[in-house]
Amino acid sequence: MRELDDIITAKNIDAAAGEAAATAAEGCPYCGGSGFVLQADGTAKRCVCYAEQRLLEAQRRAGLQPMLRRMTFASFELACYAPGLQAPGGRGQSYYELARAALEKTKSLCRAVCRGERPRGLLLFGQVGSGKTHLAAAAANALLGRGHDVCFLVVPDFLAALARRRTQGRSCCAGPNGPKCWCWTIWARII
Numbered sequence: 001m002r003e004l005d006d007i008i009t010a011k012n013i014d015a016a017a018g019e020a021a022a023t024a025a026e027g028c029p030y031c032g033g034s035g036f037v038l039q040a041d042g043t044a045k046r047c048v049c050y051a052e053q054r055l056l057e058a059q060r061r062a063g064l065q066p067m068l069r070r071m072t073f074a075s076f077e078l079a080c081y082a083p084g085l086q087a088p089g090g091r092g093q094s095y096y097e098l099a100r101a102a103l104e105k106t107k108s109l110c111r112a113v114c115r116g117e118r119p120r121g122l123l124l125f126g127q128v129g130s131g132k133t134h135l136a137a138a139a140a141n142a143l144l145g146r147g148h149d150v151c152f153l154v155v156p157d158f159l160a161a162l163a164r165r166r167t168q169g170r171s172c173c174a175g176p177n178g179p180k181c182w183c184w185t186i187w188a189r190i191i
Contacts, residue, residue: 071137
């Protein structure tokens with residue numbers, strides 16, 4: 001759980017920085033690990049492996065576990081949702097219609113962020129296996145791939161980390177006049 005504490009205490013998660021981003025993949029067949037490929041005109045160009053390493057490092061810093069790093073909007077299979085079966089509590093909509101709406105709203109949120117807007121957010125809720133984590137990870141991966149900063153937290157882990165910090169009397173950014181951070185605000189609202 002130390003990684004989650006590090007994420008919470010991080011003041012700036014920068015998807016464009018990181019040690020692994022500065023070095024290319026060792027043994028790359030194109031650049032041999034240098035991160036650059038020489039062009040016919042004598043100029044050097046960044047190798048493909050450099051961008052891949054930057055994305056991988058950004059995914060790690062964002063808190064995405066290896067399985068979640070592969071999740072995309074394209075891999076969200078709407079065919080897995082029954083089009084003719086009404087979802088309980090779905091206000092007359094089928095599982096398919098609800099999944100399609102969630103997919104479109106999540107994509108819309110990502111497009112807004114990429115346009116520089118600051119949308120209010122999106123709450124994904126539903127039964128186990130309804131696709132919440134897949135859509136959240138797909139959104140995180142889409143935004144990371146476009147250079148945006150992301151922090152991916154699973155709610156139970158987040159609450160456990162907040163509780164640990166609370167019992168330790170620590171804040172993310174305690175100042176000379178006491179704690180002045182969002183963690184304390186969230187904790188107060190939860191309690």
